[in-house]
Amino acid sequence: MIKVYNLSVAFLGEKKALDNVSFKIPKGEFVYITGESGAGKTTLLRLFYADILPSRGIVLISNKDISNITKKSTPFLRRNIGVIFQDFKLLENKSVYENVKLALEVFYLEKNNMENRILPLLRRLGIYSRRSTLVRKLSGGEKQRVAIARALINNPAIILADEPTGNLDQAKAEDIIDLLYDTAKSGTTVIVATHDPNVLNRYKDARVLELKNGKIIKDTHNI
Numbered sequence: 001m002i003k004v005y006n007l008s009v010a011f012l013g014e015k016k017a018l019d020n021v022s023f024k025i026p027k028g029e030f031v032y033i034t035g036e037s038g039a040g041k042t043t044l045l046r047l048f049y050a051d052i053l054p055s056r057g058i059v060l061i062s063n064k065d066i067s068n069i070t071k072k073s074t075p076f077l078r079r080n081i082g083v084i085f086q087d088f089k090l091l092e093n094k095s096v097y098e099n100v101k102l103a104l105e106v107f108y109l110e111k112n113n114m115e116n117r118i119l120p121l122l123r124r125l126g127i128y129s130r131r132s133t134l135v136r137k138l139s140g141g142e143k144q145r146v147a148i149a150r151a152l153i154n155n156p157a158i159i160l161a162d163e164p165t166g167n168l169d170q171a172k173a174e175d176i177i178d179l180l181y182d183t184a185k186s187g188t189t190v191i192v193a194t195h196d197p198n199v200l201n202r203y204k205d206a207r208v209l210e211l212k213n214g215k216i217i218k219d220t221h222n223i
């Protein structure tokens with residue numbers, strides 16, 4: 001469960017990136033965060049994994065207040081959160097397998113057993129045959145799948161995806177959204193920031209939170 005109360009973020013010398021935002025997201029929900037460029041989507045996601053702290057207001061992740069979380073405590077929070085970044089942030093000169101393994105090694109202690117965790121996930125995401133390929137040799141769609149594998153490998157409670165279909169054609173974008181939607185079906189909370197209408201229309205029953213100038217102007221669930 002994610003709860004935010006009266007959340008505002010002001011970057012130095014800028015107008016507010018988020019302005020008094022409140023909402024709750026239950027466990028296992030699939031939510032779109034939408035809004036035009038600069039609306040505050042990325043800023044909101046960054047608050048959830050404590051990449052930034054709010055100027056005002058409260059962020060609760062699984063009932064833990066992270067509004068003032070210390071740097072020392074952020075690894076414990078992030079262990080439960082998988083992030084899929086707009087620009088992937090993969091290690092281009094390492095293989096698909098290595099990229100996922102590095103994310104697993106941070107928290108996983110059974111070093112001998114890692115293959116049993118990684119290979120089935122690569123299979124599920126359709127990148128098993130690319131496991132030894134360097135990331136820099138992959139297509140955009142394949143890189144996106146590696147980014148998803150890396151986000152899922154620690155079985156996080158929450159997945160945050162920032163424009164996960166950025167440069168993909170429509171069919172590939174739909175594949176990626178289907179993967180994320182299925183992930184929510186198994187109990188993971190999935191939050192997808194996007195302004196792509198094809199992505200938004202893919203699951204019409206999904207909750208849509210729309211931001212404009214840092215404020216929520218639409219919430220289809222309104223809870």
Ligand SMILES: Nc1ncnc2c1ncn2[C@@H]1O[C@H](COP(=O)(O)OP(=O)(O)OP(=O)(O)O)[C@@H](O)[C@H]1O
Nearest residue numbers: 011012014017035036037038039040041042043044
């Ligand atoms: N590090 C920063 N320093 C100063 N201003 C920032 C910073 N990050 C974001 N902003 C500003 O905050 C506002 C919200 O930005 P944000 O990146 O959250 O929007 P967005 O909805 O994700 O946009 P996009 O769709 O273009 O990624 C914008 O006005 C942006 O210029």
